[in-house]
Amino acid sequence: SQKIEQNSEALNIQEGKTATLTCNYTNYSPAYLQWYRQDPGRGPVFLLLIRENEKEKRKERLKVTFDTTLKQSLFHITASQPADSATYLCALQRAGGGNKLTFGTGTQLKVEL
Amino acid sequence: DADVTQTPRNRITKTGKRIMLECSQTKGHDRMYWYRQDPGLGLQLIYYSFDVKDINKGEISDGYSVSRQAQAKFSLSLESAIPNQTALYFCAAGTGVTGELFFGEGSRLTVL
Numbered sequence: 760s761q762k763i764e765q766n767s768e769a770l771n772i773q774e775g776k777t778a779t780l781t782c783n784y785t786n787y788s789p790a791y792l793q794w795y796r797q798d799p800g801r802g803p804v805f806l807l808l809i810r811e812n813e814k815e816k817r818k819e820r821l822k823v824t825f826d827t828t829l830k831q832s833l834f835h836i837t838a839s840q841p842a843d844s845a846t847y848l849c850a851l852q853r854a855g856g857g858n859k860l861t862f863g864t865g866t867q868l869k870v871e872l
Numbered sequence: 873d874a875d876v877t878q879t880p881r882n883r884i885t886k887t888g889k890r891i892m893l894e895c896s897q898t899k900g901h902d903r904m905y906w907y908r909q910d911p912g913l914g915l916q917l918i919y920y921s922f923d924v925k926d927i928n929k930g931e932i933s934d935g936y937s938v939s940r941q942a943q944a945k946f947s948l949s950l951e952s953a954i955p956n957q958t959a960l961y962f963c964a965a966g967t968g969v970t971g972e973l974f975f976g977e978g979s980r981l982t983v984l
Contacts, residue, residue, distance in 0.1 A: 767912070793972060802876075802962050802975030803915070848914070859905075859930075860973065864914035 761786045765849060765863040773871055778839045780866045782832040782849035787861075790854035792825055792832050797846045797865065806847075807834075811854075839870045875899050878963050878976035886984050891950040893979045895963030904946035905964040905973065906930075906938060915962065921946055953983040 764783045772778050782792070790811050795803035809816045809825045809832070816823045822835040836843050846867045850860040876897045885891055895904065906918040917930030919938040927938060935957060937949045946965075950957055960980050964973040 800978070802964075802977050803973075804975070805972035808972060859917065859920055861917075862907075862915040864912060 761861065763787070763849065763851060763861060763863040765847075765866045767864060767866070769867040769869055771869045771871060772839055774840060776839055778836040778843065778868055778870070780834040780847050780868065782834070782863055784830050784851060787830070787851055788827075788853065789851035791852040792823075793850045793852070793860065794821075794823055794832075794834050795848040795850060795862075797848055799846075803848055836868075839868075841870045841872060844868055844870050875901075875974040876963055876965050876976035878961075878979045880979060881977065882980045884982045884984065885953055887954055889953050889983075891953050891981065893948045893961055893963075893981070895946045895948070895976060896944050897965040897974070898944070899965070899967075899974070900943065901965035901967045901974070902943065903966045904940065905966070906936075906946070906948045907962045907964065908932065909960045909962060909978075918948065918961075950981075953981075955983045957981065958983045 762785045793808045794806045797803040807816055807818055807823045809823050811827055820837045824833045846865040848862050848865040850862045852860050879894045903922050905920040907915040909915050916932050918936050919930055921927050921940045924940050939947050960978050962978050963976045966973040
């Protein structure tokens, strides 16, 4: 069966360090992969989209990589700040699937002073 | 103004009651979605609609129904609520094949 795995354990890092979150998937051939941020009690907010033929995408302090051979995406936040503390969700979409996304369960990031 | 607005934000009801959650969007997105979020399970798709005349079941549609009253409005109904439908419900809207989704702030439903 299709499976999207994100580390369920919270990631704690120090301010200024780079946070790296992982999204692994099995039995899935996504055409697009998206990352969202979710704060407690709030709706997810879109951050980045990367296509299957793209290796890397950047936006300000954010970087996403997409390795279809390893079936893995890495999400990096450089120079992390306490305000980056949130849960980060990856979502996959098949080609021709409209934007019907399948979400991972998310990884909670805590950035400490 | 928020792109996607959900009402009510919080609702407590009893088993067997009919509940409607409403969603409206202001940006003209053609596609709208209802998701349910439970701790440890992530977001699960209940129903989605690509235009006013198009309604599709998602992964967990049993016990739910939807209505797309207009391009901007998409409501979710629980005809006879049961306690395991207690969850946080999100409406989302989007446009195009690869576009991102814009989520509402969520409707927290508790069924006693």
